[in-house]
Amino acid sequence: MQKEDIVLYSLEDLKEYFVSIGEKAFRAKQVYEWLHVKLADSFDEMTNISDQLKDKLNERFLIERLTVARVFTSRIDGTQKYLLRLRDGNVVESVLMKYHHGNSVCISTQVGCRMGCRFCASTLDGLVRNLTASEMLKEVYTIQKSTNERVSNIVLMGSGEPMDNFDNVILFLNKITDENGLHISQRNITISTCGLVDNMKRFADLGFQVTLALSLHASDDETRKELMPIAKRYTIEQELEACRYYFEKTKRRITFEYSLVAGVNDNIAEAKKLAERIKGMNCHVNLIPVNPIKERNYRKSSSASIAEFKKYLEKTGINVTIRREMGSDIQGACGQLRKSFIEGET
Numbered sequence: 174m175q176k177e178d179i180v181l182y183s184l185e186d187l188k189e190y191f192v193s194i195g196e197k198a199f200r201a202k203q204v205y206e207w208l209h210v211k212l213a214d215s216f217d218e219m220t221n222i223s224d225q226l227k228d229k230l231n232e233r234f235l236i237e238r239l240t241v242a243r244v245f246t247s248r249i250d251g252t253q254k255y256l257l258r259l260r261d262g263n264v265v266e267s268v269l270m271k272y273h274h275g276n277s278v279c280i281s282t283q284v285g286c287r288m289g290c291r292f293c294a295s296t297l298d299g300l301v302r303n304l305t306a307s308e309m310l311k312e313v314y315t316i317q318k319s320t321n322e323r324v325s326n327i328v329l330m331g332s333g334e335p336m337d338n339f340d341n342v343i344l345f346l347n348k349i350t351d352e353n354g355l356h357i358s359q360r361n362i363t364i365s366t367c368g369l370v371d372n373m374k375r376f377a378d379l380g381f382q383v384t385l386a387l388s389l390h391a392s393d394d395e396t397r398k399e400l401m402p403i404a405k406r407y408t409i410e411q412e413l414e415a416c417r418y419y420f421e422k423t424k425r426r427i428t429f430e431y432s433l434v435a436g437v438n439d440n441i442a443e444a445k446k447l448a449e450r451i452k453g454m455n456c457h458v459n460l461i462p463v464n465p466i467k468e469r470n471y472r473k474s475s476s477a478s479i480a481e482f483k484k485y486l487e488k489t490g491i492n493v494t495i496r497r498e499m500g501s502d503i504q505g506a507c508g509q510l511r512k513s514f515i516e517g518e519t
């Protein structure tokens with residue numbers, strides 16, 4: 174019999190299970206706490222559970238477990254990249270960034286990605302598979318456990334497209350924000366999408382108080398199509414309309430991510446068009462100097478063009494930040510590290 178993944182069980186389901194095997198319901202709370210607060214990786218760690226019950230649990234359930242394959246620590250800012258190995262041998266990247274306001278973890282949502290954004294390393298070999306909700310939870314748990322410091326913020330900005338793994342991502346959100354678990358505030362979570370409009374709207378209807386970040390990267394459809402295949406499916410207008418809908422439903426300010434690629438999308442005409450298109454929206458623009466990958470010949474915009482682009486947007490009253498390049502000495506670009514690690518292994 175295939176063992177069931179106990180990390181996915183709700184507290185209610187666990188209660189039901191314990192009662193069905195003649196145990197007291199409060200055991201469910203104890204086990205749930207071991208799994209989601211004390212972050213146990215095995216039933217043996219659960220010291221207030223009898224050996225007999227541990228055997229029973231071991232027989233029926235498994236606890237999803239990720240092993241740390243490598244950790245790279247940036248000498249510049251202390252950012253840590255974790256290469257985590259899944260049970261089937263695949264590896265994913267998760268990143269820990271330490272800020273004044275707390276520890277933030279950037280998780281992957283898929284092994285690889287099928288969205289095909291031209292500048293992105295995660296998509297070069299396509300999609301391998303979706304991550305389960307447990308695997309996403311364990312990315313956070315493993316890092317919190319290994320640092321022994323509380324994770325307070327989560328960004329779904331690692332490898333993969335969260336809106337292309339919708340159900341598992343929703344289950345993950347429900348669990349990570351659960352008051353009986355790590356109880357991370359919804360407001361401290363950001364989901365980044367390349368713009369799967371239909372699922373963005375479905376997500377809006379669920380009413381989570383999380384921040385939605387749209388990877389826009391261009392202000393006209395032609396340029397966007399050059400950078401992102403998703404632009405062939407949805408126009409920028411449709412993307413913005415989905416963002417407005419998200420705001421209407423959640424009242425959460427939208428983030429637009431804009432990776433600046435030299436000579437492609439970093440001129441003032443693009444900034445002007447961008448400003449016109451998002452005028453009046455409750456939003457924030459995050460400029461990301463593109464992190465060149467060796468497989469493509471995209472170049473980073475100069476600091477002068479980045480500063481000018483920013484200044485132009487600010488002049489029109491738009492709130493803009495330039496993303497700090499965290500861990501630039503440890504292959505910061507999404508999916509780059511995993512790829513070079515796998516290539517080194519084979």
Ligand code: SAH
Pocket residue numbers: 290292293294329330331332333334335365366367368386387388389430431432461462463464465466506507
């Ligand atoms: N699939 C999601 C999450 C991906 S990564 C999405 O598309 O939003 C998070 C952000 O980093 C996205 O805006 C993505 O376009 C951007 N990104 C990926 N690779 C990059 C690179 N090499 N340089 C700059 N930005 C990059």
